[in-house]
Amino acid sequence: MDAIAYLLGIDGGGTKTLVRLTSPQGQVLAQASGPGSALRIGAAQAWRVIGQTIDAAFAGAGLQRPADETLAVGIGIAGENVAQWSADFRAQAPAFGVLEIVNDGVATLLGAHGGAPGAIIAVGTGTIGLSLDLDGSRRVVDGWGFPSGDDGSGGWMGLRALHHAQLALDGRSHRGPLADAVLELCRSELPAEPARDERATLLDWLAQADQAAFARAARPVVAHAHDDVAARNILQAAAAEISRMIDTLDPAQCLPLALCGGLAAALQPYLERRQQARIVPPQADAVDGALLLVRRALQPKETPA
Amino acid sequence: MDAIAYLLGIDGGGTKTLVRLTSPQGQVLAQASGPGSALRIGAAQAWRVIGQTIDAAFAGAGLQRPADETLAVGIGIAGENVAQWSADFRAQAPAFGVLEIVNDGVATLLGAHGGAPGAIIAVGTGTIGLSLDLDGSRRVVDGWGFPSGDDGSGGWMGLRALHHAQLALDGRSHRGPLADAVLELCRSELPAEPARDERATLLDWLAQADQAAFARAARPVVAHAHDDVAARNILQAAAAEISRMIDTLDPAQCLPLALCGGLAAALQPYLERRQQARIVPPQADAVDGALLLVRRALQPKETPA
Numbered sequence A, B: 001m002d003a004i005a006y007l008l009g010i011d012g013g014g015t016k017t018l019v020r021l022t023s024p025q026g027q028v029l030a031q032a033s034g035p036g037s038a039l040r041i042g043a044a045q046a047w048r049v050i051g052q053t054i055d056a057a058f059a060g061a062g063l064q065r066p067a068d069e070t071l072a073v074g075i076g077i078a079g080e081n082v083a084q085w086s087a088d089f090r091a092q093a094p095a096f097g098v099l100e101i102v103n104d105g106v107a108t109l110l111g112a113h114g115g116a117p118g119a120i121i122a123v124g125t126g127t128i129g130l131s132l133d134l135d136g137s138r139r140v141v142d143g144w145g146f147p148s149g150d151d152g153s154g155g156w157m158g159l160r161a162l163h164h165a166q167l168a169l170d171g172r173s174h175r176g177p178l179a180d181a182v183l184e185l186c187r188s189e190l191p192a193e194p195a196r197d198e199r200a201t202l203l204d205w206l207a208q209a210d211q212a213a214f215a216r217a218a219r220p221v222v223a224h225a226h227d228d229v230a231a232r233n234i235l236q237a238a239a240a241e242i243s244r245m246i247d248t249l250d251p252a253q254c255l256p257l258a259l260c261g262g263l264a265a266a267l268q269p270y271l272e273r274r275q276q277a278r279i280v281p282p283q284a285d286a287v288d289g290a291l292l293l294v295r296r297a298l299q300p301k302e303t304p305a
Helices: A042-060 A083-091 A105-111 A154-169 A177-190 A197-209 A211-216 A218-223 A229-249 A264-270 A287-296 B045-060 B085-089 B104-112 B153-168 B177-189 B200-206 B209-214 B218-223 B229-249 B264-270 B287-299
Strands: A006-012 A015-021 A028-035 A071-077 A098-103 A118-123 A127-132 A138-140 A255-262 B005-010 B018-024 B028-035 B073-078 B098-103 B118-124 B127-132 B138-142 B257-260
Touching: A006 A042, A006 A105, A006 B138, A006 B209, A015 A042, A015 A287, A015 B229, A028 A042, A042 A083, A071 A105, A071 A287, A071 B127, A098 A105, A098 A287, A105 A127, A105 A255, A105 A287, A105 B264, A118 A229, A127 A229, A138 A229, A138 A255, A154 A177, A154 A197, A154 A229, A177 A197, A177 A211, A177 A218, A177 A229, A177 B200, A197 B085, A197 B229, A211 A218, A211 B028, A218 A229, A218 B257, A229 A255, A229 A264, A229 B287, A255 A264, A287 B073, B005 B045, B005 B104, B005 B287, B018 B045, B018 B287, B028 B045, B073 B104, B073 B127, B073 B287, B085 B098, B098 B104, B104 B118, B104 B127, B104 B257, B104 B287, B118 B229, B153 B177, B153 B200, B153 B209, B153 B218, B153 B229, B177 B200, B177 B209, B177 B218, B177 B229, B218 B229, B229 B264, B257 B264
Parallel strands: A006 A071, A071 A098, A118 A255, B005 B073, B073 B098, B118 B257
Antiparallel strands: A006 A015, A015 A028, A118 A127, A127 A138, B005 B018, B018 B028, B118 B127, B127 B138
């Protein structure tokens, strides 16, 4: 194991890939981010994004990237819970000296509580809740993916924002600032030509929209919670889903609970007061959780007590 | 135009393609069905399915398929309302003697009321509502597609059935007959190997599920409306969406209204009583609507009165 030159922690989400490069002693040398690498995009494409983001981290540190065998890599990646995707991803892995792969939610849990018992809800492009109980038992809620699951996530909110815009456009509900903002988002993401009416704008955008695209449509929901009742209803409904996950993960209400991910701050004020009072800030992020896995893998095996 | 040997009416839906072959005088010679040809699958694949189903219709009539130039073809096809999909589909069309292409909802409207004023809700894999008013004005509701729209459709119900199964599996809600039936459906549609636990069964099925797959999951919803409260809630919510469409299409409540598509019969009992009382049976189906278009195109042009 003394051939390991660098540790790499990687968080592969639906929208963003984050790589942190450290020395074997844990000193952070550089960090880089790239586009999403959730396994839904396919193992080959996920590895391409991860490889390029690793390159960017070494470049950022002003270092030559060494042979794969000298790298110890921990990856928390979205979609790892789908058996086929996980098998494809592992089969196509480079020959790293050490490689630990877990679901991105597991990496978030490890980072948030330093590997100790606790619960997390990670709510970003998708949603998953995980807990490690005092007796070592684990629970998981959601993480079912888009479009049927990932309740309360960016993709989930964006799906509802688009639905609201659809109702507003064809006269089934009142048209307010949220519908206008959703249309503007769609317009901004389409090629300028040809000129389209509003219905065609939505239809053309929807025809190519994936989970990440819907997650972008969560931004107008958050932005208009103060001046659009439909937006506020979507945020409140998302928070209600998160509340239900918290109660399912930790019925005894005794574990430290961290709310993680890009939408945590927007959702927290809408949670039930008793739940808000329990929330602790995460000790570290999913990248650090992935690095924790790597350090564990590098430790000499101890005989269990 | 005297070179036209046969008329063909085609209904291209998300799950099924229906072709009816008639003589120039309208005598039905044969009918054939194939898999879905909704434009979401791509223009080339849609034309492939349509071509094969046309072949099957000629074979069923015991006829040699003649040159494309001698065929007059009317097509109502799902996804025609997406500009790019429609353009691709038209660009790749065979050189039929006559070719009329409309959205499948338009063909359903034409068939249901023989081209006269009226309203329809077509609810199958997707949902669209259309009306032609007495003054010639037209309205459309929904038809926004999966997963954000097509409210009340098979895809819409199936999405909610899967969501319910997810909640039941991770302990967020009660597990009843619907969740069991959804799991059984997923298990039956996956390769027998490898053996999977219930969570993996759902995740593997979800990882490859498209709109048509979710629409298949509407069947357990209908089947368990009598013995599962979650199933009944989904059906009732679907009917509430259909009710809202009816009121938006025809606020004056004066048009004949036909409820069409594979889920019409299951939803009708859940509509508001005042709406049920207005429903008339469709005069004919979307294939006949497409044939009506063809006959109109073949008629000598009249000077408008």
